[in-house]
Amino acid sequence: MFSSLGEKLQETFKRLKGKGKLTEQDVDAALREVRVALLEADVNFKVVKDFVKRIRERAVGQEVLANLNPAHQVVKIVRDELTALMGGENARLNIAPKPPAVIMLVGLQGSGKTTTAAKLCVLLKKQGRRPLLVAADVYRPAAIRQLEVLGGQIQVPVYSSDKSPVGIATGAFEEAVRKGNDTVVIDTAGRLHINEELMKELDLIKKSVKPHEILLVADAMTGQDAVTVAETFHKRLELDGVVLTKLDGDTRGGAALSIREVTGCPIKFAGVGEKLDMLEPFHPDRMADRILGMGDVLTLIEKAQDTFDIQQASEMQKRIKSADFNLEDFLVQLRQFKKMGPLEQVLGMLPGFGNMKKVRDQFQLDERDLVLTEAIINSMTAEERRRPDVIDGSRRRRIAHGSGTTVQDVNRLLKQFGQTKKLIRQFTSMEKGVKKGVKMGRFPFM
Amino acid sequence: MGFVNKLRSSLTKVRRSLAGAVENVVSGRREIDESLYEELEDALILADVGVAAAQEIMSRVRKRVKELRLKDPMQLKPLFKEEILRIIGVEAAPLFLPKEPPAVILMVGVNGTGKTTSIGKLACYFREQGKKVLLAAADTFRAAAIDQLEVWAKRAGVDVIKQREGSDPAAVVYDALQAAKARRVDVVLVDTAGRLHTKTNLMEELKKIRRVAEREVPGAPHEVLLVVDATTGQNAVNQAKLFSEAAGVTGIVLTKLDGTAKGGVVVAVKNAFEIPVKFVGIGEGVEDLIPFHPGEFAAAIFD
Secondary structure, three states, rough: OOOOOHHHHHHHHHOOOOEEOOOOOHHHHHHHHHHHHHHHHOHHHHHHHHHHHHHHHOOOOOOOOOOOHHHHHHHHHHHHHHHHHHHOOOOOOOOOOOOOOOOOOOOOOOHHHHHHHHHHHHHHHHHHHHHHEEOOOOOOHHHHHHHEEEEEEOOEEEEEOOOOHHHHHHHHHHHHHHHHOOOOEEEEEOOOOOOHHHHHHHHHHHHHHHOOOOEEEEEEEEEOHHHHHHHHHHHHOOEEEEEEEEEOOOOOOOHHHHHHHHHOEEEEEHHHOOOOOOEOOOOEEEEEEEOOOOOOOOOOOOEEHHHHHHHHHHHHHHHHHHHOOOOHHHHHHHHHHHHOHHHHHHHOOOOOOOOOHHHHHHHHHHHHHHHHHHHHHHHHHHHHHHHHOOOOOHHHHHHHHHHHOOHHHHHHHHHHHHHHHHHHHHHHHHHHOOOOOOOOOOOOOO | OOOHHHHHHHOOOHHHHHHHHHHHHHHOOOOHHHHHHHHHHHHHHHOOOOOHHHHHHHHHHHHHHHHHHHOHHHHHHHHHHHHHHHHHOOOOOOOOOOOOEEEEEEOOOOOOHHHHHHHHHHHHHHOOOOEEEEEEEEOOOOOOHHHHHHHHHHHHOOOOEEOOOOOOOHHHHHHHHHHHHHOOOOEEEEEEEOOOOOOOHHHHHHHHHHHHHHHHOOOOOOEEEEEEOEEEHHHHHHHHHHHHHHHHOOOOEEEEEOOOOOOHHHHHHHHHOOOOOOEOOOOHHHHHHOOOOOHHHHHHHHH
């Protein structure tokens, strides 16, 4: 949908080549693009206005560094300011020294409170804590049941009763003390911030159990209204932090910026997937890149580090370079690559790829190729994987049949694999000669 | 309370943000100048109309002002109403119900927009018209989604076809359509799991559900309604695009419009894809999901 701010700025600055300084006009032209990019990312319009003003002050009169082009320079200033605006560093949960600590989740309907409550407990459990989930949403049909199911999945006890939400919260606190749960996570009903009666109820819960953390759960896709919502909740309850949900979609998430600016509360967590372990600490710098459409290289690197066993990787590197690199090694690699997550998601984190539909469509196809390739190799015998040379016509037919592909698919894979191997051989022999410009062989699935 | 009045009181905040903003900007101004235009454009963006639509509206307003030689800023307000109506259309886009029942209506959308609740309300809406309704619990993913739908079914006095949590949603739809044919049901409402439009595999699942419906009932699904939360920003445009590609969206249900000052996404989405809004949610009550009429919407906001 949106092209990245980086690209747009490049366009704006194209005619600027050779200039030594950014003039006011240059900066204004660039800032118009920045403004549109931020607005398209749903950053609140008043926040954008102040922000652009600040950038302007910093950018006018900047020397254009020889090794940086002006576009990069402006992007860098914007990115730094954005990061600073969102709080700079990741903010942690305040957990009381004297248990039980009480965490209360509030927010609009459908922002993801119930799911977040469960995800938060998964994180807390990983830290060695013993959380108790509290179902205080007595309004939405089956909300309590939903929390019970989730609690069962993550093996965290769920407390509820047929009392009022306030009664449930106090009851839960006593239960936690009795049973030795050190953290109480209260899931409240979704409510519109304009609903006076329900806001009062939150107030009462707050007074009765004195939460250490009141977290606003906000949908990352929220538009200009994010400010009003956050402001109202904050005025009423004095929020301690924010959880941003549904960040795994393609929203730019400008709401993050608005909420942070208006409430001053740090965003502490981000929901990045439907699975219950997919709640991550929030990183302002990465969010800044995302709002600007600059990809998320750091998360990608971390993901790769998480998935790739370093020792295994270095061994693999040796194997690749050796002459007997075979389809078995290849399969191991393929699986590791797949473990990093959906190809599209991984690519989305690369700068420039983020929102380029065309590239996406192309890689969509390749995601299927990945599955096909794995199926084909899975249908081979160990012998065939180790020595692809033995695969003759009748074996090809059998493999195609077994993997639900065609003989052509099998042929293509074998041919690509052969080429890859040849390229690697060339590459490794050239490595010693230190020649520049040699491209690493492409794997068939890339 | 008359219908337009009710709409008007529910949309107080939208009115304040759109018409009110236009009024605020123009009041006290003597002449129509560049800074006035800029403030008006900002007001539109603030209402979630989106940068593209806002710029389009503004360039047309500028043109009209020149043509009509307007001098008084107060004269701008009716121009805005006209331009917004031009984008969202004057006529209502009613649901298409086939002569030969059952009508199959698929509800799709991202997580947490209010699909299940909307289905509950729609079930009541059809029941009131004397239609026989059947619900299909094809959200087999979210914990307790089936229970939630069953509560609604009881309220509306209609039946639910379900399987266990985690089962194949397309199979649930198949069962529901068989049952609908056997029981001579008028309307089948299919609840699907919320999914982010960027998840390819989940969108494939949606395509499969659609294929099953196509195969089992000729002409089905007769409506594919994308449920959008009115507080959503410009991402609604992406949602509309990708859900349309996967499931062929025929209309939008805009929920939670009573809570937001915005709702400009109506304009943004219509401007980008020509998908009409068919229902709007303006309150928590069962009767608060109402057919959308652009003319009345504009009247409730501007008059």
